[in-house]
Amino acid sequence: xxxxxxxxxxKQRRISQRGIxxxxxxxxxxxxxxxxxxxxxxxxxxxxxxxxxxxxxxxxHFADKQDLVRALVKYRGALVLQREGGRLERLRSxxxxxxxxxxxxxxxxxxxxKYGCGLGSMAVELSDQDEQARSMLSETFAAWEKLISDGLxxxxxxxxxxxxxxxxxxxxxxxxxLQGGYLLANAAHNVAPMEVALDMALAHIKSFLSQPSGEPTx
Amino acid sequence: xxxxxxxxxxKQRRISQRGIxxxxxxxxxxxxxxxxxxxxxxxxxxxxxxxxxxxxxxxxHFADKQDLVRALVKYRGALVLQREGGRLERLRSxxxxxxxxxxxxxxxxxxxxKYGCGLGSMAVELSDQDEQARSMLSETFAAWEKLISDGLxxxxxxxxxxxxxxxxxxxxxxxxxLQGGYLLANAAHNVAPMEVALDMALAHIKSFLSQPSGEPTx
DNA sequence: CACGGCGAGGACTAAATCGTCCAGAAAAGT
DNA sequence: ACTTTTCTGGACGATTTAGTCCTCGCCGTG
Numbered sequence: 001x002x003x004x005x006x007x008x009x010x011k012q013r014r015i016s017q018r019g020i021x022x023x024x025x026x027x028x029x030x031x032x033x034x035x036x037x038x039x040x041x042x043x044x045x046x047x048x049x050x051x052x053x054x055x056x057x058x059x060x061h062f063a064d065k066q067d068l069v070r071a072l073v074k075y076r077g078a079l080v081l082q083r084e085g086g087r088l089e090r091l092r093s094x095x096x097x098x099x100x101x102x103x104x105x106x107x108x109x110x111x112x113x114k115y116g117c118g119l120g121s122m123a124v125e126l127s128d129q130d131e132q133a134r135s136m137l138s139e140t141f142a143a144w145e146k147l148i149s150d151g152l153x154x155x156x157x158x159x160x161x162x163x164x165x166x167x168x169x170x171x172x173x174x175x176x177x178l179q180g181g182y183l184l185a186n187a188a189h190n191v192a193p194m195e196v197a198l199d200m201a202l203a204h205i206k207s208f209l210s211q212p213s214g215e216p217t218x
Numbered sequence: 219x220x221x222x223x224x225x226x227x228x229k230q231r232r233i234s235q236r237g238i239x240x241x242x243x244x245x246x247x248x249x250x251x252x253x254x255x256x257x258x259x260x261x262x263x264x265x266x267x268x269x270x271x272x273x274x275x276x277x278x279h280f281a282d283k284q285d286l287v288r289a290l291v292k293y294r295g296a297l298v299l300q301r302e303g304g305r306l307e308r309l310r311s312x313x314x315x316x317x318x319x320x321x322x323x324x325x326x327x328x329x330x331x332k333y334g335c336g337l338g339s340m341a342v343e344l345s346d347q348d349e350q351a352r353s354m355l356s357e358t359f360a361a362w363e364k365l366i367s368d369g370l371x372x373x374x375x376x377x378x379x380x381x382x383x384x385x386x387x388x389x390x391x392x393x394x395x396l397q398g399g400y401l402l403a404n405a406a407h408n409v410a411p412m413e414v415a416l417d418m419a420l421a422h423i424k425s426f427l428s429q430p431s432g433e434p435t436x
Numbered sequence: 437c438a439c440g441g442c443g444a445g446g447a448c449t450a451a452a453t454c455g456t457c458c459a460g461a462a463a464a465g466t
Numbered sequence: 467a468c469t470t471t472t473c474t475g476g477a478c479g480a481t482t483t484a485g486t487c488c489t490c491g492c493c494g495t496g
Contacts, residue, residue, distance in 0.1 A: 016463065019473065040258040041347050043453060054475045059455070115346060123405040124342040128256050128333060138405045169414050172402070173395070176415030180398030184390070187341040187356045196387050197394030204422050234493080237443060261483060272445045277485070 023061045025051045027075050030068060035118055039069055039125050066130060073126070073133050076118045077140035084147050091151030093160060094202075094209060101198045104178065105191060113185030113194065119144075120179045145171040152205070165208035177201035241279045243269045245293050248286060253336055257287055257343050284348065291344070291351050294336045295358035302365050309369030311378060312420075312427060319416045322396065323409060331403030331412065337362075338397045363389040370423070383426035395419035 029051035033042045044058055044065055062068040087100055115121070119140060126133040145168075152167035161167075178201075181194030247269035251260045262276055262283055280286040305318055333339070337358060344351040363386075370385035379385075396419070399412030 016473070018462080022473080036346060038258075038343060038346050040256075040343075044455085045453070055455080056457085056476080057474060060473070065454070116342060120401055121342050123401060124334060124339050125256060125258075127404050128254060129259050134405060134407070138407075141402060141405055169418075172411050172414045173418030176398030176402055176411060177391070177394055177418070178398065179401045180394030180396065180415070183338055183341060183397045183401065184359060184394055186345045187352060187359055189352070189356075193390050193394060196390045197398070200387075200391030200394070200422050201418065203425075204418050207421075207425060234443070236492095240443080262485085263483070273485080274446075274487085275444065278443075283484070 019061075022051075022053055022057055026053055026058060026061060026068070027071060030072050031075060031118075034069075034072065035115055035121075039072075039122060044068075069126070069130070070133055070136070073122060073136050073140075076122070077136065077143075080119055081140065081143055081147070084144055088147040088151050091148075092154050092158065094155070094206060096151070097202060097205065101202060105195055105198065108182065108185060108194060109191045112189050113191045114189055116186035117179060117182040120182055141175065145175050148174060159210055161205075162208050162210050165205075170205050170208070173204060174198075174201040237279075240269075240271055240275055244271055244276060244279060244286070245289060248290050249293060249336075252287075252290065253333055253339075257290075257340060262286075287344070287348070288351055288354070291340060291354050291358075294340070295354065295361075298337055299358065299361055299365070302362055306365040306369050309366075310372050310376065312373070312424060314369070315420060315423065319420060323413055323416065326400065326403060326412060327409040330407050331409045332407055334400040334404035335397060338400055359393065363393050366392060377428055379423075380426050380428050383423075388423050388426070391422060392416075392419040 026047060030042070030047045033046050033050055037046075044055070047068070048055055048058055058068070062071060087103065091097065091100065119137060123134070123137045123141070126137065149167040149171035152161060152165070152170055155161040156163065156165055156167060177197040178194075181197035184193035184197070185191050244265060248260070248265045251264050251268055255264075262273070265286070266273060266276060276286070280289060305321065309315065309318065337355060341352070341355045341359070344355065367385040367389035370379060370383070370388055373379040374381065374383055374385060395415040396412075399415035402411035402415070403409050
């Protein structure tokens, strides 16, 4: 499955500016609808209507629904990694981690915790029914964790974190707390569990700081 | 909300032993199928076939698919709370928590991390499309967390945990780590992330122990 | 022992939804 | 400007799946 894109040309074909825009419009509509309703509960007619396109365009740009969903997995993955990359690339201190936490919590609180994580929801819904999607999502999670662990590595190299801290495990734990927080917040329609979960993970990381800021680890 | 069962009698009717067994068979089949395929990807014919029943029986015992799903939410919730109640009711020490962790990890490793948590998966799939199911799931999570926090309270009362430990928040954090761990393990088809996540949560709880066992907090 | 009601079976209907097709419009190449 | 290719639109068909209905058999009860 070496396809670069969902719209991988079977044979070469000119791709007009308009065509690209249409494809983007479809993906964007699918992204929004499937975010709030879930993947399986969203029909192609929903997508068609919301994107102001037609059936033939859907099947022109995507082979079938599965193909669209896989393209969406890439699309969302790219969006998340871009957003998170911007936030995490300069991470060098614990306070930066706190700011990162606050940004995620604030964004989710706008929905009162609803909908959860765009990637996590898809992972749950698709892992059991589309091996390729699962695989891509798993890789995206790994890349996301790497953005975090890279930051933790920088903190360790600069001496902010102790040498016995394991950036990879800390990043995995933080990601799990984040995803579990999203899940519980979604079920409760309340961001509070997400805050508690992230604060736990942050406290755990804090316990590996070289010079305890604020109150000591004790 | 007020219904005792999915098969709430419209008017009184005798419920024979055979009828009860059939209903149970349906629920059990739905439970297994929807666990591995997901709720929305499982059809009623799948359930009918797996349970060795017929369409009319499905609609005799359950009003519609939504009703069946809601009954399944209760069913699974009861199973999980019963299982977890057995494991957690005597929780009084940190090592008990470790045993609890090990049991969950071992069970999930039998599937190589696949399928995730029966409750968590449903929460993600249903929260955005069935308010009543979401509400029940949220309550089930709360009850599950209470089993944990009760144990932590006992530990605090006995002096094992320090007074400044907050059992409720610790339980929420632990539950988030568990759910996030399930999710990542499912996406990766590998239990490792779940272990890391739970170990993080346990380390966090450990940092609230009165007498640090093994190596100290720092 | 007969009768009434409950449970079981499976064919049938209706609706939703995926996917196809063809004709017309727009854009690109010459 | 003209031809060819690509893009767009919506009607149409096929399939899946939820939900209905009618018949038969069994069990308990009067």
